[in-house]
Amino acid sequence: MSAGVELDHVTVRFGDFTAVNSATLDIKGGEFFSFLGPSGCGKTTILRTVSGFLEPSEGKVRIGGQDMAGIGPNKRPTALIFQNLALFPLMTVTENITYGLRVRGVDKAARTKKAEELLELIALPGQGNKQMSELSGGQKQRVAIARALAVQPQVLLLDEPLSALDLKLRQHMRNELRTIQRMVGITFIYITHDQGEALTMSDRIAVMSDGVIQQIADGKTIYDEPATAFVASFVGENNPFAGTVVRADKSFALVETRFGRLHGRNPRGMKEGDKAILFVRPESLRLGAGASDTTLSSTVKSVAFEGNMTHVYLEGAGKKDITVSVGRQSTTSIPERGQMAAISYDAALGLALPEGQLARE
Amino acid sequence: MPRSAWLCRKGNWPVSSRFVVLVVPFVIIAIFWLLARREAKLRHDPTHKGYFERNGMTLGILFIVLVALWALFLVVLPYLYMVVESFHPQLPPSKRGGPEDVLTLEQYKSFFVQPVGGGLNVTHIGALVFSILASIAVTALNFAICYPLAYYMAQSSGAQKVRLLMLALIVPYWVNEILRAFALRLLLASRGLINQALMGLGITDAPIDFLGIDVGLYVGLSYAYLLIMIFPLYNAIESLDKNQIEAARDLGAPWWRIHRDVVIPYAKPGIASGCTMVFMLSAGSLAAPQFLGGPRTLWFTSVIYNFFFQNFNWARGSAYAFILLAACIALVMLMLRLFKVSLGETIK
Incomplete structure (x- = not known):
């Protein structure tokens, strides 16, 4: 069974500090939903509010349509997987997994049966009698998932559970988590600062910055149609060109930047005179000139060959370089360091957004 | 207590049991000696820095003497003296070391059985x-x-x-x-x-x-x-x-x-x-x-x-x-x- 989670204008304050500012969203039952944002953006606070360790200062949390105000974490239909897993070191694998059932007074035979089922699910069959110290990082990870699933929660909350693992294992666990979620069919709420994790696993993602939800959409929309300058700069690589809109219509805007007038889509409907940032992703840029309003030129600072790609870094407007990613299929010759090079893009791949805070590098 | 009585006592024991206490310092000194020997052996290992190498000769000896004295006079001897004492009868000082000063379980027994009357204590x-x-x-x-x-x-x-x-x-x-x-x-x-x-x-x-x-x-x-x-x-x-x-x-x-x-x-x-x-x-x-x-x-x-x-x-x-x-x-x-x-x- 799975339940949806609704946040209705949830604000969480710690003294004068507002950790979450009026978050409103509706997570559907059975959805894999991620909160993505840099550390300190308030995503863990949201998770703790949903699990019941924090009460919102304002607003309501509803799980399965039921208001959760005043209901403690031990009474909510949620289970939390902690960043450091918080497995009980003095208990065996089975004791860890069945702890929630033991607390609920489930008899031993039923507990053992459930533990065996779950050990099967997490691919650790027959390892129930092991001590926690005998397990590897990935195995502990799976035991933590099994322990949370054992109490049959309607919502599983995951607080960056993969961050302690090495890269290979992390990628493997992504697939595994997604598979487990499809198998058990309950709502997963996943917290991460790693956009790769969010993009590969989630049905929908909420991008957060400074306690404010910037955008809620599926991964492709987040990447292709970022709603704010923050999302555009935080998710994936992006080249920002700040300037002022000099001409605009419903679909396109022309932005006056340090590199000339540049053309881009105008989804937010900016008007002439608005401060704007034009974003072009490195893979959307190509070497060589195109139409005059989608071409800029700058000095090549360095070239980095990365196997499948070559990154060319050009002098940017501020501290940040302009990055151009050149794929292997490109026949254009790579310029030398110190040369002036012209680069261009398709007008549809440029995106003009209102000026706003960018993600820190 | 006459010194000679310590060494040659009449009775089953050739020497006073209190004399055992005097043996302890030698045992402790022997232990320290063995530790020193072990140090000396490890000296051949170039990676091992010896005790005296680490602390210098003067300080090294001083530490050993201080620890030995502390262990001896503050820890071992007082307790040991009490153990020995508990296996002896109560005697006025003049009779200590005399023929009545024998090893006995009488003190321990007196906890369970009253010395006078013989009932349970x-x-x-x-x-x-x-x-x-x-x-x-x-x-x-x-x-x-x-x-x-x-x-x-x-x-x-x-x-x-x-x-x-x-x-x-x-x-x-x-x-x-x-x-x-x-x-x-x-x-x-x-x-x-x-x-x-x-x-x-x-x-x-x-x-x-x-x-x-x-x-x-x-x-x-x-x-x-x-x-x-x-x-x-x-x-x-x-x-x-x-x-x-x-x-x-x-x-x-x-x-x-x-x-x-x-x-x-x-x-x-x-x-x-x-x-x-x-x-x-x-x-x-x-x-x-x-x-x-x-x-x-x-x-x-x-x-x-x-x-x-x-x-x-x-x-x-x-x-x-x-x-x-x-x-x-x-x-x-x-x-x-x-x-x-x-x-x-x-x-x-």
Whole structure:
């Protein structure tokens, strides 16, 4: 069974500090939903509010349509997987997994049966009698998932559970988590600062910055149609060109930047005179000139060959370089360091957004 | 005591058993010598820096001499002398080393069987049993007070609050033990503050004899060793990951189960360490039972004290002291075994 989670204008304050500012969203039952944002953006606070360790200062949390105000974490239909897993070191694998059932007074035979089922699910069959110290990082990870699933929660909350693992294992666990979620069919709420994790696993993602939800959409929309300058700069690589809109219509805007007038889509409907940032992703840029309003030129600072790609870094407007990613299929010759090079893009791949805070590098 | 008598005694033993004590220094010196030999052997290993290389010759010798003297005169010899003493009869100084100064179990026997009359020594056995049972009660009471406090300090309060609480706990111990005991006595006396308050409020008509029913004893002893319980508990609980408690809570555990299943098992070495120390210290305490115990209460250490300082029967006093020690150690070992804690863990 799975339940949806609704946040209705949830604000969480710690003294004068507002950790979450009026978050409103509706997570559907059975959805894999991620909160993505840099550390300190308030995503863990949201998770703790949903699990019941924090009460919102304002607003309501509803799980399965039921208001959760005043209901403690031990009474909510949620289970939390902690960043450091918080497995009980003095208990065996089975004791860890069945702890929630033991607390609920489930008899031993039923507990053992459930533990065996779950050990099967997490691919650790027959390892129930092991001590926690005998397990590897990935195995502990799976035991933590099994322990949370054992109490049959309607919502599983995951607080960056993969961050302690090495890269290979992390990628493997992504697939595994997604598979487990499809198998058990309950709502997963996943917290991460790693956009790769969010993009590969989630049905929908909420991008957060400074306690404010910037955008809620599926991964492709987040990447292709970022709603704010923050999302555009935080998710994936992006080249920002700040300037002022000099001409605009419903679909396109022309932005006056340090590199000339540049053309881009105008989804937010900016008007002439608005401060704007034009974003072009490195893979959307190509070497060589195109139409005059989608071409800029700058000095090549360095070239980095990365196997499948070559990154060319050009002098940017501020501290940040302009990055151009050149794929292997490109026949254009790579310029030398110190040369002036012209680069261009398709007008549809440029995106003009209102000026706003960018993600820190 | 004539020196010659030490060396050649009449009787079954060619030398006085007290002479054994004199052998100990040589044994200790031999141990240090063997340690030095081991050092010398390891010298061939170029990566190993020898003891004298690390400390220099002068300091090295000084350290060895100081440690040896400390071990010898402050630890080994006094205790050993008491052991030897406990196996001897009580004799006036002139007869010590004489023909009557033989090895005997008489002092130990006198604990069980009265030397005069031969009946079972109910008074002393009773005092030992009472002291041990009361010490167990004091330990339990102390734990019940300290555990919530230590948990609160370790898990739920800020650093500032912890410092304040620590200060509030430590400062009263600047007042000396006797003064504290008498202050408690004043509070609990039949005309004391508490009784007057109780009578003033009409809760009782006649004063309650708190001291007579040993309330003073339990309160005094519990308070005296509060810090000794609280620090090991605090240390143990403080290192527990907060997420463990939250995880248990998230899985549906009520608060008492979180303590039973997560906090107490984790803090077990600290609990064992605190309980062992409080038990040992209260069983061996002298001042609080003497000042706060009821008139019918006989604490075992008072019995020992009286043998030493009133009857001048050092032999019997030391025998009793060792009986107390053995009983306490046996009980502690049994408890550690029962709760599956190893002795090593409690020292950590």
